[in-house]
Amino acid sequence: MDFSHILNYKNFGLKALFALFLAFLSFNAYSNQENATIEPAGAEAGHHAAAEEKFDPTVTILEHISDAHSWHLWGHTSLPLPVILYTPQGLEIFSSANLMDEHHAPKPYAGKYYTYVNEHEHIKVLKADGTVDESVSILDFSITKNVAAMFISVILILVIFISVAGSYKKRVGKAPKGLQSWLEPLIVFVRDDIARPNIGYKYEKFMPLLLTIFFFIWFNNLLGLVPIFPGSANVTGNIAVTMVLAFIVLVVVNINGNKYYWAHIFKPDVPFWLLPIMWVVEVIGVFSKPFALMVRLFANITAGHIIVLSLISLIFIFKTLAIAPVSVAFVLFMDVLELLVAFLQAFIFTMLTALFIGTAVEEHHH
Amino acid sequence: MELVTPSIGLVFWTLVSFLILLVILKKLAWKPMLGAIHERERSIEDALNKAELAKQEMARLSNENEALLKQAKAERDAILKEAKEIKDQIVNEAKTQAQTEGAKLIEKAKLEINNQKIAALDEVKNQVASLSLEIAEKIMRQQFNDKQKQEQLVGELLKDVKLS
Numbered sequence: 001m002d003f004s005h006i007l008n009y010k011n012f013g014l015k016a017l018f019a020l021f022l023a024f025l026s027f028n029a030y031s032n033q034e035n036a037t038i039e040p041a042g043a044e045a046g047h048h049a050a051a052e053e054k055f056d057p058t059v060t061i062l063e064h065i066s067d068a069h070s071w072h073l074w075g076h077t078s079l080p081l082p083v084i085l086y087t088p089q090g091l092e093i094f095s096s097a098n099l100m101d102e103h104h105a106p107k108p109y110a111g112k113y114y115t116y117v118n119e120h121e122h123i124k125v126l127k128a129d130g131t132v133d134e135s136v137s138i139l140d141f142s143i144t145k146n147v148a149a150m151f152i153s154v155i156l157i158l159v160i161f162i163s164v165a166g167s168y169k170k171r172v173g174k175a176p177k178g179l180q181s182w183l184e185p186l187i188v189f190v191r192d193d194i195a196r197p198n199i200g201y202k203y204e205k206f207m208p209l210l211l212t213i214f215f216f217i218w219f220n221n222l223l224g225l226v227p228i229f230p231g232s233a234n235v236t237g238n239i240a241v242t243m244v245l246a247f248i249v250l251v252v253v254n255i256n257g258n259k260y261y262w263a264h265i266f267k268p269d270v271p272f273w274l275l276p277i278m279w280v281v282e283v284i285g286v287f288s289k290p291f292a293l294m295v296r297l298f299a300n301i302t303a304g305h306i307i308v309l310s311l312i313s314l315i316f317i318f319k320t321l322a323i324a325p326v327s328v329a330f331v332l333f334m335d336v337l338e339l340l341v342a343f344l345q346a347f348i349f350t351m352l353t354a355l356f357i358g359t360a361v362e363e364h365h366h
Numbered sequence: 367m368e369l370v371t372p373s374i375g376l377v378f379w380t381l382v383s384f385l386i387l388l389v390i391l392k393k394l395a396w397k398p399m400l401g402a403i404h405e406r407e408r409s410i411e412d413a414l415n416k417a418e419l420a421k422q423e424m425a426r427l428s429n430e431n432e433a434l435l436k437q438a439k440a441e442r443d444a445i446l447k448e449a450k451e452i453k454d455q456i457v458n459e460a461k462t463q464a465q466t467e468g469a470k471l472i473e474k475a476k477l478e479i480n481n482q483k484i485a486a487l488d489e490v491k492n493q494v495a496s497l498s499l500e501i502a503e504k505i506m507r508q509q510f511n512d513k514q515k516q517e518q519l520v521g522e523l524l525k526d527v528k529l530s
Contacts, residue, residue: 066368067376084375120368140375147379154383161395168402173409187399207400208392216387240372244380302369 057313065234065305068121068145069096073229076104081148085123086139089113096142099123114138146241149233153219161215190214190350198354202361206354209252213245214350221301221342225335236345237301239294246294249353254286257360289356293349300345304338 071079080097098109099118108117108126115126125136167180176184195203223231265282311330314323510516
């Protein structure tokens with residue numbers, strides 16, 4: 001059947017919607033500029049009250065994509081999470097519920113060693129007179145919203161894959177069934193389309209890492225798209241998470257680098273007077289590859305969240321329900337796109353990891 | 367900027383949870399899963415190879431069967447042909463034997479007939495001779511009843527003797 005005419009019609013419709021959207025977007029940018037100039041002048045204490053009156057999408061969006069010490073569920077209900085602080089005097093553990101009052105406004109809490117306050121999700125030590133004491137440096141190892149969400153996804157991955165591995169043991173030599181048949185093509189995809197072509201015959205050693213990276217990123221991406229409790233955290237859109245993943249890739253690639261890999265960095269095939277420049281370039285290259293991985297995943301996922309939140313914010317910027325259908329339509333479109341991006345980014349991260357490992361372990365052939 | 371400043375806590379917990387996930391999954395999930403997938407792929411490949419071999423074997427067998435069938439047919443034809451030849455030969459032999467046998471019998475019969483004929487002729491000759499003698503005797507006896515005539519005859523016989 002030929003649906004091309006319908007497609008054309010839809011394209012036309014989409015174009016019209018985009019035109020409309022762009023009109024709003026420029027307006028949105030204007031309002032953002034306005035807010036940006038106003039915000040620093042706004043008093044710190046009155047901020048919460050002011051936000052009730054005047055909606056500031058920048059603050060809301062950044063709040064939503066950033067980490068938090070409590071997991072906001074709905075209205076004034078949040079899930080308190082453990083705060084773990086490494087202070088110069090020792091470890092301090094308490095519930096994040098202590099750091100806010102019933103209106104979700106920050107409130108000082110007197111712990112064992114110091115008095116703490118949650119200042120924009122940064123735990124600070126208060127002096128006796130109620131001002132922030134910058135001289136005391138504390139390391140914050142709290143189970144934040146992102147950490148908790150990551151734990152949930154890790155448990156989910158473990159439960160799913162260990163049960164599927166069990167069904168492999170039960171159904172030896174038989175065709176996959178149920179969850180097994182859903183996951184097997186993905187595993188085979190990682191093996192045949194990511195690991196094998198990029199790494200070569202040594203791929204088997206790196207399969208566990210590649211599979212873990214792929215499913216860790218993918219599950220966290222997907223959970224990040226869920227707007228309610230078990231999801232809603234922006235785990236893979238947080239620079240710390242992507243930094244750790246990129247760091248692991250950096251370590252694995254360089255530990256497995258063979259003599260040809262190092263020779264390519266320190267003895268490249270160039271005139272001798274170019275060597276010092278090449279060393280700099282190549283050493284930067286060693287770090288820039290994982291750095292690109294880090295930024296790519298972070299930026300893609302964060303951008304997706306920002307777009308979805310911006311579209312939702314339109315309703316509150318215009319303070320009218322009339323805009324809601326447009327917002328919902330675009331959010332739906334973006335969510336579907338984000339489903340694709342969730343998979344795509346997991347795939348790209350894994351594929352580039354395999355590629356970097358491949359360049360590190362490949363045999364010399366010139 | 368806030369957004370691109372990694373926080374130490376999240377870095378720590380990500381590292382810990384990712385490494386734990388990696389270790390547990392490697393041991394409990396990836397190894398058995400990849401092993402099972404690999405094993406299954408190998409068994410499928412084996413089965414396909416075996417099927418291919420079986421197909422070739424079947425083709426070979428059917429070829430062999432065909433050849434055997436052909437050979438059997440040829441043998442049957444040869445046997446039939448030979449049997450026909452033997453039959454013809456036997457029939458011919460019988461015919462010639464019968465003919466020679468017949469000819470011999472006829473020959474024998476002819477000989478016998480001749481013998482019989484000769485014997486019969488001899489018999490007839492003898493009979494004729496004895497009959498003639500009897501007749502001659504009877505005639506003589508008639509002639510010699512008369513004395514005169516006897517003397518005449520003796521006289522004539524004596525005359526003949528003198529002459530010789």
